[in-house]
Amino acid sequence: MKIFNEQHEMFRATVRSFVDKEIAPHVEEWEAAGRMPKSIWPRMGELGLLGVEYDEKYGGAGADLLTTAVLHEECGRSRSGSFAMAVGVHTDMASPHLYWTGSEALKEKYLPAICRGQTLCAIAVTEPGGGSDVAAIRTRAVRDGGSYVLNGSKMFITNGATADLYFVAARVEQGDDRRRHKGISMFLVERGTPGFTVSRTLDKMGMRASDTAELVFQDMRVPAENLLGREGVGFYEVMRVFQRERLVAGLHAHTMADRALEDTIAYVRERQAFGGPLSDKQVVRHRLADLATQIEAARCLTYAALLKFAAGEDVVREISMVKLFSAEMVNRVAYDCVQLHGGYGYMREYAIERFARDARLLSIGGGTSEIMREIIAKALLG
Ligand SMILES: Cc1cc2nc3c(=O)[nH]c(=O)nc-3n(C[C@H](O)[C@H](O)[C@H](O)COP(=O)(O)OP(=O)(O)OC[C@H]3O[C@@H](n4cnc5c(N)ncnc54)[C@H](O)[C@@H]3O)c2cc1C
Structure with a gap:
């Protein structure tokens, strides 16, 4: 395509x-x-x-x-x-x-x-108490004269320890359960704002060169003009940008998987077992054919959603499918590519080992596979 x-x-x-x-x-x-x-x-x-x-x-x-x-x-x-x-x-x-x-x-x-x-830049939405339920965030922003005063904390923030500018989601008004989306707004926060702390840098399974941090805001005063969009409608704006984030995850998934497959093909051509290269064994050949087919399916699904998104269509359902399918696909590819590398696939010196750890995040970050299934099911069943 x-x-x-x-x-x-x-x-x-x-x-x-x-x-x-x-x-x-x-x-x-x-x-x-x-x-x-x-x-x-x-x-x-x-x-x-x-x-x-x-x-x-x-x-x-x-x-x-x-x-x-x-x-x-x-x-x-x-x-x-x-x-x-x-x-x-x-x-x-x-x-x-x-x-x-x-x-x-x-x-x-x-x-x-x-x-x-x-x-x-960094984006700070997830909190220690939960990430999937964005509408339940607890970081509070209270208007005081020409500023908002923010209190709360954020968890798992990518670029969190090194960023200069943070896009922070906070709740301006409490709202009851049925209106709980309404209170959320997005604020621009400069590093170094009094009351802002990077409380710790987190140690991770994969994506280890990317810094991930926990942030704490204590009576952090942000100029009122740093509110993005209209007060209280931030939730819908966060959700709109999530579509872009999930498309990017789809693009990462099929290209990471492409690279892993290329590396695995090179490996099985070289590696000898039972009198010939692994690439001659039919089981190996068929496994690679299955992986290439799954990668291609993910690519086509992503491109179809990308074109619709570029045309301004509402593609929440399709993009959720991209995120779900691609994230699950890249993890299947990771499992099989490590398997095809045998013991070397388990060794740090091979890029495939890092790929398997990095790929694991794709079904968690930016909306888990379970949440993607919820969105798709809602589109199907209401
Ligand atoms: C390395 C890394 C980088 C990240 N970067 C950022 C970032 O830059 N900015 C940011 O804001 N966030 C970031 N995140 C957070 C990420 O988006 C969240 O981890 C993710 O949304 C899941 O939230 P949670 O971890 O709180 O899990 P929870 O929401 O607590 O979910 C735990 C489990 O329960 C399941 N679950 C939850 N609700 C339901 C339901 N209704 N039905 C069925 N199953 C359900 C989930 O699918 C999951 O399996 C990052 C996370 C990681 C690990």
Whole structure:
């Protein structure tokens, strides 16, 4: 299925060359360190990779959603889930809240540095008490003169320890159960705001080069003009950007899986057993054929939803299917590719081992597979 034109492919060549030369050689070192150097962000800004769809007047490239898709496919191929996720959070999970719902003054103030990679973004929605039930968030924002005063905490925040600008979801009014979505709003919070603390950096199973943090806000005073969109309707805006985040997860899943399959094919061609290469055994050949088919199915589902999303259609059901199918697919691919590597697949020195740990997040982060099934079931059954 071909959806990209010549311009998209030229952009792909730029991203691929950057990833191959400036990311791939450092992946192991960054995994061991548990973070990536901040210098990658201005470099990506210089190459025009951080504001792909944003208007040129804010320093963006004014390109289309398919160009964004190319960016995430190439980051997904990097053999570093951490890098792909950190970029996805900055470009398509956090900063779109500003671009789509922020005031002109806020866009002028923050977007140019976001596009240049001088301001790194994080999105803080999940709390220690729960992530799936977004409407139940407890971080409170109380209006006091020209400010809102925020109290609460956030959990599992990607880029949380290193970001400069945080997109924080907080409840402005309590609301009863039936109206509980209504009170949620999104605030822009600069690192260093008094009352803001990165309380701890979390140790993880995979995505180890991406920093994940817990944040605490104690009487944190945020200027009232840093409220994004209208007070109390943030929930719907968060949900809209979630669609973009889930599409990005689909793009990461099939490209991460592509790379794992390529590595596995190279391995089974080399590895000898019972008098010949593993790639000659019919069981192995059929397993690889099944994996390639599942990856292709995920890719086609993602592209179909991407095209509808680009056309402005309401695709919540389709994007939930993309997230569900792709996340489950990449985990099946991870299991089988490790299996086909035998004992070496269990060793840290092989990229496939990292892939299996990184892939595990895809059915949890950005909405779990169970929540995706709930959304799809609701569309089917009401
Ligand atoms: C590495 C990492 C990075 C992350 N980055 C970010 C980030 O940058 N910003 C951010 O805001 N969040 C982030 N998250 C949080 C992530 O989105 C949440 O972990 C996810 O939404 C699930 O929430 P939870 O962990 O609280 O699980 P819970 O909501 O407590 O769910 C636990 C289990 O119960 C299931 N469950 C819950 N409700 C139902 C139901 N109604 N029916 C059936 N099953 C149900 C879930 O599917 C899951 O299996 C990150 C998480 C991780 C691990």
